[in-house]
């Protein structure tokens with residue numbers, strides 16, 4: 198039995214076309230988030246974490262191209278298993294895959310035609326159906342279900358990118374299926390909530406409009422829901438008639454959370470939800486996020502440069518650098534058994550979350566130019582442990598304990614000596 202991932206990002210590459218080349222903002226990123234799980238995506242600004250989020254919500258700017266990868270959403274475990282089997286079976290053999298798809302489609306069409314001959318549109322058996330044909334109906338229904346599942350696995354039916362990706366790699370902004378999923382199933386709390394609301398409309402009206410845009414509910418019901426959302430995020434419901442400028446920064450951020458929750462999505466991406474807020478307001482927002490996790494059991498991805506934020510609210514962490522994942526694992530694994538020099542540097546440059554006094558060490562050097570990223574391990578120009586092969590060979594993932602993977606050639610040797618949380 199495989200694990201049920203709500204969202205699975207596989208080998209995602211998103212590049213931006215600029216005048217002098219391509220910015221490889223996301224360059225082969227993979228991760229999974231289960232239903233009800235929160236993952237922190239951490240890294241310095243410009244490492245590609247926000248681009249990854251915009252690829253999931255399909256809100257990339259016009260110069261953003263998806264060069265490869267998949268984003269599977271709500272894929273049933275058995276379909277995932279079949280997909281992995283087919284990927285293995287047809288590795289390097291796309292023609293074979295196409296033939297298999299054609300054979301299955303032909304068989305499915307035949308079965309459905311047979312079914313139509315025996316039953317009418319309402320499901321009643323037609324007079325011309327023979328007893329043998331009718332007997333076959335049950336068997337053929339099971340085969341139809343099986344074939345449908347196999348075809349979905351073979352054709353990447355649950356891949357959000359397959360629905361909207363154009364031939365050149367751009368995403369179709371007007372794809373109907375994606376428009377239905379965005380906000381209703383996958384929602385986002387944007388960085389800088391201060392500007393997310395239109396200043397000339399009341400905050401409550403903007404939430405009501407979002408509800409009515411996607412659901413057929415009257416004004417009274419939508420207003421009731423907006424008030425309930427205000428209550429949930431700790432804003433008095435009589436503030437529903439206020440304009441954005443009448444809210445403090447923290448209230449705007451909470452109203453943004455209410456807006457993101459308006460359609461009860463399954464998955465929320467929060468981009469730097471506490472940046473630019475004072476410490477007390479940050480605490481309040483983290484409290485709201487924990488409430489979302491506990492009461493609504495929704496999956497979340499929290500994007501931040503601040504490791505103390507992910508330490509508070511994440512079940513797992515993915516550390517990104519130069520468009521790639523450097524280390525991924527459960528929060529406790531990454532913080533306590535740190536296995537990548539970059540993660541170690543990141544942890545060392547923040548005050549200890551556990552309150553111990555220690556010297557902060559910033560990572561030397563600068564993040565690389567993503568138009569011409571360094572060959573091999575992208576961190577090698579800044580890494581104090583780099584060896585000659587680090588600048589030549591791209592590190593493969595090394596699994597140190599179940600689910601804890603480091604993309605460093607020397608993860609095993611370095612792990613005992615790396616600075617970690619509280620270290």
Ligand code: SF4
Pocket residue numbers: 537538539574575576577578580581582583584587592604605606607608
């Ligand atoms: S692969 Fe080499 S350069 Fe990269 S983090 Fe590991 S030791 Fe440092």
